[in-house]
Amino acid sequence: MSRLIISFYDNFSSAYEAIKELVDKGFCQNSISLVAHQAAYERSWNTDRSKPWTFLNQPVTIHLPGIGFVLVSGSFASELRLIEAGPNPLVRVLECNMVPEADAHAYTEGVRRRGILVIVRAERATSSRALFILEKYCPVDILDLAAQWRRAGWTRFDDTARPLTSSGLNWPSCITSLPGDGLLDDGVLNNWPQNIVRQATDLP
Numbered sequence: 001m002s003r004l005i006i007s008f009y010d011n012f013s014s015a016y017e018a019i020k021e022l023v024d025k026g027f028c029q030n031s032i033s034l035v036a037h038q039a040a041y042e043r044s045w046n047t048d049r050s051k052p053w054t055f056l057n058q059p060v061t062i063h064l065p066g067i068g069f070v071l072v073s074g075s076f077a078s079e080l081r082l083i084e085a086g087p088n089p090l091v092r093v094l095e096c097n098m099v100p101e102a103d104a105h106a107y108t109e110g111v112r113r114r115g116i117l118v119i120v121r122a123e124r125a126t127s128s129r130a131l132f133i134l135e136k137y138c139p140v141d142i143l144d145l146a147a148q149w150r151r152a153g154w155t156r157f158d159d160t161a162r163p164l165t166s167s168g169l170n171w172p173s174c175i176t177s178l179p180g181d182g183l184l185d186d187g188v189l190n191n192w193p194q195n196i197v198r199q200a201t202d203l204p
Contacts, residue, residue, distance in 0.1 A: 003127045004097050005120045007139035008110050012040045014137040015116040019055050021133050022120065029057040033074030033119040035090065040114045041071050064090055066159035067112045076119060088159045106146035108157040112164060115140070 009015040015034060022032055034056055056073035062080055063069050067090070072080055079093045086092065090111065094104035107117055122130040146154075 002121050002123055004099070005122060005127060005130055005134065006099070006107065007118045007134040007137075008107060008142045008145075009116045009118065009137065010114075010140050012036055012116055014139075015118050016055070018118055018134050018137040021136070022130065023055050025129070025133060027120065027122070027126070027130060029055065030074065031121045032057065033076035033117075034059070034072065035076055035111055035117040035119070036071045037067065037111055037114045037116070038069040038071055040116050064159075066157065066161050066163060067108070068163035070111060074119070075121070088157065091157060091159075102146070102156075103142070105156040106142050106149075109149065109154065110140075110142055110145065112157065114164075 007015075007018065009018070015036065019032055019034060023029060038061065058077060059071055059073040060077050060081070061069055062072050062077070064080075065087070070090075076093060079096070080089055083089045083092055088108070090108045091101075091104045094107060095101060099107070111117060118134060120130045120134070
């Protein structure tokens with residue numbers, strides 16, 4: 001049985017390095033999807049823009065209501081293209097992949113605010129290894145972010161809202177602090193599902 005593991009990053013470079021290591025460690029490109037706001041990709045200051053195409057599986061650019069243009073690869077690209085004309089396509093694709101509704105709205109709002117999703121379909125035997133690799137690159141805890149947004153008045157992703165403009169954002173602090181500002185707490189899982197337990201025997 002396969003598991004879906006999602007990590008949320010606040011910069012494209014970290015997401016790219018995570019995907020690169022996953023592929024280098026034997027994870028099939030077909031099992032890895034990326035959903036990145038186009039602005040996050042374009043504003044990546046330390047990644048050669050030609051590099052990601054080596055590791056992303058058939059990336060395409062899609063316009064999503066309420067978000068704008070996003071770079072999508074892997075199976076999520078195919079799924080989004082099938083339903084992109086309807087309401088809340090990213091929310092619906094996440095929900096179709098068994099992500100709870102509240103989490104799906106939080107991840108989608110994160111992409112709207114220039115965040116990046118890396119999604120891995122892994123077999124049970126390799127899910128801990130995938131989780132370990134993803135956490136090496138400092139993913140952001142989406143549940144904590146969603147709680148902060150709710151305290152500020154946010155309730156759910158609204159695809160009827162106008163996409164955010166770069167001039168109206170203090171990017172990337174519109175999401176959270178940059179990776180490297182603090183050490184990752186080994187006791188906290190920043191990926192979905194939250195209850196995946198890392199097994200020491202599964203780690204490299």
